[in-house]
Amino acid sequence: MPVERYNPRAAEPKWREAWDSAKLFETKNNDPRPKYYVLEMFPYPSGRIHMGHVRNYTLGDVLARYRKAKGFNVLHPMGWDAFGMPAENAAMQNKVHPKDWTYQNIATMRTQLKSMGLSLDWSREFATCDVDYYHRQQMLFIDFQAKGLVGRKVSKVNWDPVDQTVLANEQVIDGRGWRSGAEVEQRELAQWVFKITDYAQDLLESLDGLDQWPEKVRTMQANWIGKSEGLSFSFGLVGAPDGFDTLPVFTTRPDTMYGPTFAAIAADHPLAKKLAENNPDIAAFNEQCRRIGTSAAEIETAEKLGFDTGIKVTHPADPSWTLPLFIANFVLMDYGTGAIIGCPAHDQRDLDFARKYDLPVIDVFLPLDSDERVGNTAFVPLKTQPVRYVQWVGEPCTQTAYEAMSRSLEIFEKDGWGTRETQFRLRDWGISRQRYWGCPIPMIHCESCGIVAVPKADLPVKLPDDVDFETPGNPLDRHPTWKHVKCPSCGGEARRETDTMDTFVDSSWYFTRFTAPWENEPTDRKAANEWMPVDQYIGGIEHAILHLLYSRFFTRAMRDTGHVDLAEPFKGLFTQGMVVHETYKGPSGWVTPAEIKISDVDGKRTATLLSDGSPIEIGSIEKMSKSKKNVVDPDDIIDSYGADTARLFMISDSPPERDVIWTEAGADASHRFVQRIWRLIAEAADGLKAPQGTAASDQTVAKIAHRTLKHVGEDIEKLAFNKAVARIYELVNALHAPLTEAALTGTASPTLRQAVDFLIAMIAPMMPHLAEECWAEVGGTEMVAARAWPDFDPSFLVDNEVTLPIQINGKKRGDLTIARDADQSAVEAAVLALDFVQAALEGRQPKKIIVVPQRIVNVVG
């Protein structure tokens, strides 16, 4: 019986309305079922969704729908990371208010996301630019401040003198402002910081417990935190300006304290700056050092340069031992104390420097088997490898670097001139942004009282709407009235802080807010504690360090200010790959996939321009980007194929953690599969509605149905969606013949009906609209999205007979089908009786027969 093609354009909106009106995906906080919190990283409302969003939200939705079917109370919310610079850029370029621009984009993107059929609880939706949200963020800030987690720090910013504004690093192009083209200046500004370094040790140690995070991300965070243990001490200074009596230094290699031949400081070191005041050469050298370091490539190739200050430092263990003090371009002010001790024999960088400036090289330790001194390659063995120490604090001996480091530390501490210290690379989180479109920092500057927090009763500090972006500078700062305020402490004239918060602050707790977005306090503690941590967080690898580290810090800070009772916000983390696409280049530049036609003759693909047939070069496969024009618009795909096809494509073939290549052929294939499922089920629907006959006749169907159900469930739980899809293909292939038969005869067995029920349940998380349509077609009444995941019957998973591959000397020569419970000797006897075994053995006795039960047999002859 022929049926009409499945029409997603009609079916999909119908089912979305049905889910909506049943409020199927609205989650209650007091639901007694076990909880499961699925969260995809929320989007920035840039204007339209892109294929990367489609992939991200499909992955999360498959999991959310599956968990819901498995009986969990699933929280799957959505919101908007809505503050940030693009809104201000749009305001300047198109004269749109950032607020209007942002909320319009949100409206567009919400509609687009809804067309994907996601099982989201839209009742919890918020944007970080909603006053209700940033109001609570200001409450958190004030609590953090009271707890001592907020500080002030003077740090350098990129200042655009024409636009009168601070620039982010990415807005500085070749040393010039991206808009004005003016040469960027370095200015020092007092900035607000969160004291993330207070938690450095905990943030590092706790990474061990995050066993459902990718190892790669944990490593990246550990490196970012960058813990090192070593010796802290001070050099004495000879010939230094007044006020510089000693020079504090940190070294991770106390075992090499008897091998240094120079000391060096950063160009930004206070001593270097002091020296520059009276010495133009030093001033020029420092300036030169500062200019290097804008791009990674320059740093890589930069030659190690030093400037001999003429000052001598004295060794702490022996004041008569002096070393020259250099200013060096490879010493960083930000790390340690901005001063190093140079031990050329055992550090390649120090050695290069010593050779360049003709400094001596003292070997601290030598290899066990050679007396060869260091030449132009530093001797840097593993710290676990024993070496002969010849120049160190103790008697010459053989030991590992670890042993020597620990013994040296002990002795130096006892001698009283050095202390054991732990250094972190991690720095405090600067959150001040001199911009309008962000959460205002709720602080007040008063001439007489200093810095005072806005009382909670006076919150929120709202952004003023009447701002203009015509003139340069921060609109909050030049607003006629906004910043003028009475001091909450003395009542005198005071002024508001005009900095707003880094948008990473907004995204550091939105996942907690989702647990009770209606609450007056930042959190409903009970709800937050019940829902958190997020069971599965899904997003791009680009957030591996900052967003995730800040969120981990923020959750701890919220714990320590009484808003939640946990430290780690994300139990499981999954980093998905990108959506990539071929690029196409014509005589006048890149062209979009929609503008070309691809033909394939015997595997040779050529492309021509649709408009005039001119040849187009097929380029490399790259991340979808507007500049390369290799983008595919999700709206176009959903319009022409439907959301289910787009969703299926996103999870087929490529493992979710890898990049997926979007191709027309692949989209067609996914669409064919959607149609195929529909056709097979719809054509057999009459029989399937009223199954007849006995179940026993369909053993093969029952077996594959139950087996597939088991495996697909397991695969989804592992987020191995590509494998789950392959399993479903196999099942559909197997059901093809019985369903075609059922369509012809108009009858179906209960087993076939059950297999179809399983199939519908399994496609439901992936292709939810199609599943509903099929389910209704076979007479289902309630919605599939509200139904439970079926249970497989384990008895169908075991066969009474197994087919074992038979190897002779490790090479497969045939099969043996035998009773599943046949014992070893029975298997051996049966194997030896096989023709090809007999032939191979030529009458000899086998040396050995290896029988791996239910797996394989290997005859060694």
Next chain:
RNA sequence: GUGGGCGUGGCGGAAUUGGUAGACGCAAGGGACUUAAAAUCCCUCGAUCUUUGAUCGUACGGGUUCGAUUCCCGUCGCCCACACCA
């Protein structure tokens, strides 16, 4: 440079963690149906050879093992991250 990962057909990728290599899909070729097309269905599809079979084959070279895509050593190549971190 340091750290991590990876290398399987024309392509995306499977392979129950040592047990039949290439599931499933794409592309390609052949066929059926059709006046024709679309759609659908069937067949072939790692390489080589003396082609009802055999040999080789998971980047390359060794090793362990009855048996290696999987474990070990070495070489080559690719990708990612961090990067003058004292």
